[in-house]
Amino acid sequence: MMSKRTLTRQVLLFISILSLGSVHSQVSYSIPEEMVKGSLVGNVAQDIGLDIKRLKSGKARIYTGDSGEYIELNKERGVLLIKERIDREALCGQTTPCAIHFQIILENPMELFRVTVEITDINDNAPVFKKNEKMFEISESAVTGATFMLERAMDPDVGVNGLQSYALKPTDKFQLKLKNQPDGSKKVEMVLQKSLDREKQETISLLLTAVDGGEPQLSGTLQILITVLDANDNAPVFTQEIYKATVVENSPKGAVLAKVSASDADKGLNSVVSYSLSGGTEDQSDAFEIDSKTGELRLTGQIDYEKAKHYQMFIEAMDEGGLSDSSKIIIDVIDVNDNSPFINVMTKSGSIAENAMPSTVIAMISINDPDSDSNGHLSCDINENIPFTIKTTSNGFYSVVTESELDRERASEYNISVTCSDEGVPSLSSSVTLTLQISDVNDNAPVFERSSYEAYIIENNTPGLSIFTVKARDDDWNQNARVSYILEDSSVNGVPVSSYVSISADSGVVHAVRSFDFEQIKDFQFRVKAQDGGSPPLSSNVTVKIMIQDQNDNAPQVLYPVQTGGSLVAEMVPRSADVGYLVTKVVAVDVDSGQNSWLSYKLQKAADRALFEVGLQNGEIRTVRQVTDKDAVKQRLTVVVEDNGQPSRSATVNVNVAVADSFPEVLSEFTDFTHDKEYNDNLTFYLVLALAVVSFLFITCLVVIISVKIYRWRQSRILYHSNLPVIPYYPPRYADTLGTGTLQHVYNYEVCRTTDSRKSDCKFARPGSQNVLTMDPNLTGTMQRIQSEMSILDEQDSQLEVSQFNSDFSHLYDHSKQLNQSSHTGK
Numbered sequence: 001m002m003s004k005r006t007l008t009r010q011v012l013l014f015i016s017i018l019s020l021g022s023v024h025s026q027v028s029y030s031i032p033e034e035m036v037k038g039s040l041v042g043n044v045a046q047d048i049g050l051d052i053k054r055l056k057s058g059k060a061r062i063y064t065g066d067s068g069e070y071i072e073l074n075k076e077r078g079v080l081l082i083k084e085r086i087d088r089e090a091l092c093g094q095t096t097p098c099a100i101h102f103q104i105i106l107e108n109p110m111e112l113f114r115v116t117v118e119i120t121d122i123n124d125n126a127p128v129f130k131k132n133e134k135m136f137e138i139s140e141s142a143v144t145g146a147t148f149m150l151e152r153a154m155d156p157d158v159g160v161n162g163l164q165s166y167a168l169k170p171t172d173k174f175q176l177k178l179k180n181q182p183d184g185s186k187k188v189e190m191v192l193q194k195s196l197d198r199e200k201q202e203t204i205s206l207l208l209t210a211v212d213g214g215e216p217q218l219s220g221t222l223q224i225l226i227t228v229l230d231a232n233d234n235a236p237v238f239t240q241e242i243y244k245a246t247v248v249e250n251s252p253k254g255a256v257l258a259k260v261s262a263s264d265a266d267k268g269l270n271s272v273v274s275y276s277l278s279g280g281t282e283d284q285s286d287a288f289e290i291d292s293k294t295g296e297l298r299l300t301g302q303i304d305y306e307k308a309k310h311y312q313m314f315i316e317a318m319d320e321g322g323l324s325d326s327s328k329i330i331i332d333v334i335d336v337n338d339n340s341p342f343i344n345v346m347t348k349s350g351s352i353a354e355n356a357m358p359s360t361v362i363a364m365i366s367i368n369d370p371d372s373d374s375n376g377h378l379s380c381d382i383n384e385n386i387p388f389t390i391k392t393t394s395n396g397f398y399s400v401v402t403e404s405e406l407d408r409e410r411a412s413e414y415n416i417s418v419t420c421s422d423e424g425v426p427s428l429s430s431s432v433t434l435t436l437q438i439s440d441v442n443d444n445a446p447v448f449e450r451s452s453y454e455a456y457i458i459e460n461n462t463p464g465l466s467i468f469t470v471k472a473r474d475d476d477w478n479q480n481a482r483v484s485y486i487l488e489d490s491s492v493n494g495v496p497v498s499s500y501v502s503i504s505a506d507s508g509v510v511h512a513v514r515s516f517d518f519e520q521i522k523d524f525q526f527r528v529k530a531q532d533g534g535s536p537p538l539s540s541n542v543t544v545k546i547m548i549q550d551q552n553d554n555a556p557q558v559l560y561p562v563q564t565g566g567s568l569v570a571e572m573v574p575r576s577a578d579v580g581y582l583v584t585k586v587v588a589v590d591v592d593s594g595q596n597s598w599l600s601y602k603l604q605k606a607a608d609r610a611l612f613e614v615g616l617q618n619g620e621i622r623t624v625r626q627v628t629d630k631d632a633v634k635q636r637l638t639v640v641v642e643d644n645g646q647p648s649r650s651a652t653v654n655v656n657v658a659v660a661d662s663f664p665e666v667l668s669e670f671t672d673f674t675h676d677k678e679y680n681d682n683l684t685f686y687l688v689l690a691l692a693v694v695s696f697l698f699i700t701c702l703v704v705i706i707s708v709k710i711y712r713w714r715q716s717r718i719l720y721h722s723n724l725p726v727i728p729y730y731p732p733r734y735a736d737t738l739g740t741g742t743l744q745h746v747y748n749y750e751v752c753r754t755t756d757s758r759k760s761d762c763k764f765a766r767p768g769s770q771n772v773l774t775m776d777p778n779l780t781g782t783m784q785r786i787q788s789e790m791s792i793l794d795e796q797d798s799q800l801e802v803s804q805f806n807s808d809f810s811h812l813y814d815h816s817k818q819l820n821q822s823s824h825t826g827k
Helices: 004-020 044-048 052-057 088-092 282-287 663-674 683-722 795-826
Strands: 026-032 040-042 061-063 071-074 079-082 098-106 111-120 133-139 147-149 163-169 174-180 186-192 203-212 219-229 242-248 256-259 273-278 288-290 296-299 310-319 324-334 342-348 351-353 361-368 378-382 388-394 397-402 413-422 429-439 452-458 466-469 484-487 501-503 509-512 523-531 539-549 557-560 571-573 582-585 587-589 599-606 612-614 620-623 634-643 650-659
Touching: 026 040, 026 044, 040 044, 044 079, 044 111, 061 071, 071 098, 088 098, 088 111, 098 342, 147 324, 163 174, 174 203, 242 256, 256 324, 273 288, 282 288, 282 310, 288 310, 342 429, 361 413, 361 429, 378 388, 388 413, 397 413, 452 466, 484 501, 557 650, 571 582, 582 650, 587 599, 599 612, 612 634
Parallel strands: 026 111, 133 219, 242 324, 351 429, 452 539, 571 650
Antiparallel strands: 040 079, 061 098, 071 079, 098 111, 147 186, 163 203, 174 186, 203 219, 256 296, 273 310, 288 296, 310 324, 342 361, 361 397, 378 413, 388 397, 413 429, 466 509, 484 523, 501 509, 523 539, 557 587, 582 620, 599 634, 612 620, 634 650
């Protein structure tokens, strides 16, 4: 049970705490020592103004530092209880007041409350003498009033419970005398009241009783045995009542601290004085000794300033006759900086999010240095170049807080070294390392290795073929750094890009969904999104361009001459043609690209190889020698057109050449040429057939000329309005296909449209610009339609050729009519 005085003190302390606030406030209690385990100390939750739920959620706990845990916290009731029995004397010794200091720490957020529990003394210790008996040898000549130093009793209790008085019995010879000392203690002496007579009483027995002031009173006794000696009537006398000395802690053993001196007026053996220490504790007895003859006080043990700052002892000087005197010596211990600061981590966080706000508390530590003055003055700092700082919260307590923003991608872990140094000479320091993990926040989007990608794939690929891989890196960690690849929705030529390519979400491998055709599409592009697995997710995009590479998968296509089965079309070569006469030109194209479209022309078969040759690169058929009358009228040439691919592809074309000077000769010969086994002897039938053929050719040529004129007029109007140059197309050496280019020049040729080849010259036009090829739906595979622009024919030349053709046709018609009449006359 607490006294009314204690309850009043607690009420006053509680009122003062409420006025200070609830953060880092201090609560004080007062309890008697020796309370049983589980006894109530106080309702700390109510006193510091906290809710019971807060104690539980904050994981409230008691931090006592390096001292023992005597008090425990009951979080269910919010009260402080006795954890183990408290012995005030063992805890504080003679120090008053005696108090236990500890802190109550809460987390989330971190809070600290200081609690002081004062331990009041109870009378649980009786006064005790160091020895059970004390022996004196007193000369019978001792004068009345002679004093004899008695041993003091020791009582660990303090205040009223401590030693209060002494009593000496019997009192017929000696009387007890108590003498107050400057430090508040009492000097116990025995004073001779009556002269002694050894012959009457050789030994005297006395009982000294020490009594404390507690309830109930406790006491201790000392048996005093006095032997009466023969005359020695002078006692030793010290030169000083109190001696003072200093000693530096950690001084070596054997060091002389002081020298005391006492004189005796007697002579002889009665004047010989011996010195001894009395009234000291066991620690003092182990640490000091006095030379009984010289009075030198020496150090015999280890002195620690942190354990005791002062020592007080009594020195007794006794002569051979048993007379004595006493003096007090006070030894002050001088502190040496022999203790490094003690750092104790009260609480700390093992990890912190990288987006934590500045000034976030990550650890709370207490620091203590038992040295004194400047040796105990501390300063603390942490290692440089880290985003943390240390702040003092109260005396001896520090908190480590964040100083700036954190970035896990720059540093995922910090080793925070807290170093504390005192101001001693030399300075001593201690350090402790706090390891702090930085937890990741999804604050980095994936970044592709390149700003854009280009990849190549050969046409006619297998669907599902892996083209290439895109790669993105995310500086975050774990799930936040797990990158997924997504093909963004877009279209290529009106078709979703997903029908062209696909991408692996995990690996970023781009696969071809279909087989590509270079002649249909040469390149396309799309966008890939890299998205991480954070919440919310972050992403970035990159453009990917796929280039289709050509394969030699298309054979050359012959544009001219046109192959029409049983056609009678033939190229006429006059017999007067010179060497190098241009018979015709084989025009072919290859819709492939690059060297796959480079064409070469070879003469594979001919009736007379010595008469004609084919230009290797331009396909021009020319005469090699002078045409003679012996040369056959009908010549059939087979030309092979090959591309430059690997392997190469080819096409063949048959060219009919008529070596003649007149159209009738050509007609008769080529009728034979195409119908050798169907010759009809009926001249009338042949004349009619020839007339029909000539009429058909005339009408056909007329329609073609008119169509060409109209077409070219329309083209000239279109080109006039579009401001574009006319692009005629008759490929030369290697024709340019799909705009990829082979050779530099393109030549245009006019068609010979007269019956007399000698009157028709094939004219070279100026080099034209590049041709453009498009797909032809009538061709199989991936053959492209050819768009070519013809050059404008000269109007006068056209009219001249038409008139010349009409004249020849009229002449032929008249000749046929005369033959027909002759035939009828003969019949």
